[in-house]
Amino acid sequence: MRGTSMSETYDVVVAGSGAAGLTAALAAAVSGARTLVIESASEIGGTSALSGGRVWLPANGTPENAGDSDELADRYLDQVFDTRYEAMIRTFVREARVMGAFVEKHSPHRFVVCPNYPDYHQDYPGATRGGRCFDVAPVDLNELVPQARSVRQPPGYSPITHAEWERWRYPAAIDHDLLAARMAQGIRTGGLGLVAALLDGAVRAGATVRTGTALTGVLTGVLAGGGAVTGVRVRTGDGERTIGASSVVLATGAFDAADELRHRLLPAGLGVSASAPSDTGIALTVADELGLPVDNLPEGWWMPMARPEGDLVDGVPYPRGLVRERGVPRQIVVNRQGRRFVDEAVPYNEFGKAMHRLEPGDEAYLIFDEGFRERYPLPGLTPDGPLPGHIVAGEDLATLAGRIGVDPDGLAATVERWNGFCAEGVDHDFRRGGNAYDDYYGDPWQEGNHCLGPIDRAPYYAMRVYSGVIGSKGGPVTDTAGRALTREGSPLPGLYAAGNAAAFWTRDGYPGPGATLAVGMTFGYLAGLDAAR
Numbered sequence: 001m002r003g004t005s006m007s008e009t010y011d012v013v014v015a016g017s018g019a020a021g022l023t024a025a026l027a028a029a030v031s032g033a034r035t036l037v038i039e040s041a042s043e044i045g046g047t048s049a050l051s052g053g054r055v056w057l058p059a060n061g062t063p064e065n066a067g068d069s070d071e072l073a074d075r076y077l078d079q080v081f082d083t084r085y086e087a088m089i090r091t092f093v094r095e096a097r098v099m100g101a102f103v104e105k106h107s108p109h110r111f112v113v114c115p116n117y118p119d120y121h122q123d124y125p126g127a128t129r130g131g132r133c134f135d136v137a138p139v140d141l142n143e144l145v146p147q148a149r150s151v152r153q154p155p156g157y158s159p160i161t162h163a164e165w166e167r168w169r170y171p172a173a174i175d176h177d178l179l180a181a182r183m184a185q186g187i188r189t190g191g192l193g194l195v196a197a198l199l200d201g202a203v204r205a206g207a208t209v210r211t212g213t214a215l216t217g218v219l220t221g222v223l224a225g226g227g228a229v230t231g232v233r234v235r236t237g238d239g240e241r242t243i244g245a246s247s248v249v250l251a252t253g254a255f256d257a258a259d260e261l262r263h264r265l266l267p268a269g270l271g272v273s274a275s276a277p278s279d280t281g282i283a284l285t286v287a288d289e290l291g292l293p294v295d296n297l298p299e300g301w302w303m304p305m306a307r308p309e310g311d312l313v314d315g316v317p318y319p320r321g322l323v324r325e326r327g328v329p330r331q332i333v334v335n336r337q338g339r340r341f342v343d344e345a346v347p348y349n350e351f352g353k354a355m356h357r358l359e360p361g362d363e364a365y366l367i368f369d370e371g372f373r374e375r376y377p378l379p380g381l382t383p384d385g386p387l388p389g390h391i392v393a394g395e396d397l398a399t400l401a402g403r404i405g406v407d408p409d410g411l412a413a414t415v416e417r418w419n420g421f422c423a424e425g426v427d428h429d430f431r432r433g434g435n436a437y438d439d440y441y442g443d444p445w446q447e448g449n450h451c452l453g454p455i456d457r458a459p460y461y462a463m464r465v466y467s468g469v470i471g472s473k474g475g476p477v478t479d480t481a482g483r484a485l486t487r488e489g490s491p492l493p494g495l496y497a498a499g500n501a502a503a504f505w506t507r508d509g510y511p512g513p514g515a516t517l518a519v520g521m522t523f524g525y526l527a528g529l530d531a532a533r
């Protein structure tokens with residue numbers, strides 16, 4: 001696409017207002033660049049605002065992370081990510097904490113270390129049992145720029161901190177009055193809080209953030225043979241127009257909210273997408289139009305999901321990730337033969353991969369009993385309220401199996417075997433509860449193995465578990481400064497990509513809680529700095 005006359009001009013245009021885009025905008029604006037963020041949706045924040053907001057920063061120098069080092073983190077990540085892109089791994093390890101310090105210096109965001117939150121692969125050398133993941137300190141919307149009130153809010157949102165969750169865990173202990181008061185006062189945590197604080201920093205540093213403005217193409221001139229970026233084409237409610245820019249950062253998120261792309265490019269992830277509905281893959285279109293290489297298209301950040309009725313984002317049904325529910329006692333997940341197929345408590349990315357290995361057409365169900373219902377949370381379920389439509393009950397296991405189309409004999413045998421493991425305290429099939437990660441999501445107040453507990457109190461319940469994705473990982477190939485590369489391997493002058501729009505080097509790996517935001521923010525930061533030069 002060739003540019004002609006521009007209606008307005010910026011040094012840096014960032015497409016996408018998620019964590020990657022806003023960190024890029026913050027870095028560019030603080031560096032003195034005239035910076036515009038364009039966001040296609042009517043609200044700010046994309047999937048980042050719908051997320052937990054945890055950020056994984058290895059070798060971060062906090063006392064809770066003592067003993068960690070660049071070398072240890074390198075060693076760990078070499079087993080998780082794609083070592084063909086070793087330079088990206090090394091850069092991430094060394095720049096993630098620098099990005100974190102920059103964000104804290106130039107925005108109201110404050111990272112709160114999670115000392116007990118383990119990495120996802122406890123069996124890999126270099127894994128830690130805590131101290132690499134950071135939560136979001138509560139932010140007060142009243143103290144932020146007015147646009148912070150336009151940040152997306154996920155369905156069922158509650159402004160709880162990670163430390164509070166660790167303390168309270170289950171519905172009976174949650175201080176609902178405190179959380180309601182925070183909501184009313186404008187105090188926010190999680191991804192919403194992270195995005196609001198990043199937005200505040202970027203706007204105060206001089207960036208302009210425009211919603212309802214969709215990138216439709218990147219304009220290039222005729223410099224350097226391959227062309228250099230001259231601006232963007234955008235679509236607003238008033239039609240299409242061009243905006244001039246020396247640099248463009250593609251931070252438009254994943255592509256999996258576009259059904260056609262998800263079905264075509266993510267064969268393993270045919271299930272459901274929890275990306276913001278506006279994450280529809282414009283970065284792939286731009287790469288295609290400019291003839292740029294893309295990589296890692298079939299991979300995603302995998303997550304098993306529930307589909308509670310009535311949860312909507314942008315008017316579209318929105319699933320809920322199942323992270324904590326799979327670690328507690330009194331539940332298992334079975335396939336249609338009534339058989340378990342994985343340690344239910346594994347990190348969600350690994351659970352997702354186990355779901356991909358199910359036979360085509362097979363289905364998965366979380367099976368639990370009345371004891372689970374009384375104590376543990378599940379989306380849409382209360383101990384004594386009406387049963388939501390996505391959960392089925394049966395007075396006995398055979399009835400339940402019949403209602404969900406699961407083999408009753410298989411289910412009966414599996415539950416009997418499971419209850420035997422619970423009596424013994426060891427899951428001989430999958431070793432559930434046998435490592436620090438599993439244990440973290442177990443019930444800490446239960447004696448013995450925190451993840452095991454029998455399914456023996458009627459009535460029994462089942463909830464369908466869907467294979468899902470919280471973001472695709474394929475996009476334009478970049479270098480360690482976030483610069484988009486041409487087929488010849490040289491940077492296309494002025495073009496950058498960050499976040500899920502460009503997360504090609506992460507392969508199928510997920511090292512620990514907060515890694516997706518950390519990768520996006522780190523390379524967004526580096527792209528923003530470079531773009532402003």
Ligand SMILES: Cc1cc2nc3c(=O)[nH]c(=O)nc-3n(C[C@H](O)[C@H](O)[C@H](O)COP(=O)(O)OP(=O)(O)OC[C@H]3O[C@@H](n4cnc5c(N)ncnc54)[C@H](O)[C@@H]3O)c2cc1C
Pocket residue numbers: 015016017018019020021038039040041044045046047048049050051052053054055056213214215216251252253254274275276278279280281282301321470471498499500501513514515516517518520
């Ligand atoms: C429920 C849930 C919880 C999660 N929790 C965590 C967590 O705690 N920690 C973690 O690390 N990860 C978490 N994730 C994953 C994480 O949220 C994503 O990987 C991350 O937000 C991606 O950030 P991004 O900036 O690349 O994209 P996004 O945040 O999705 O931002 C992309 C933005 O680009 C906009 N856009 C798209 N197309 C255009 C266009 N044509 N023009 C202009 N704008 C456009 C979109 O509207 C969107 O606002 C979670 C995900 C989910 C669903």
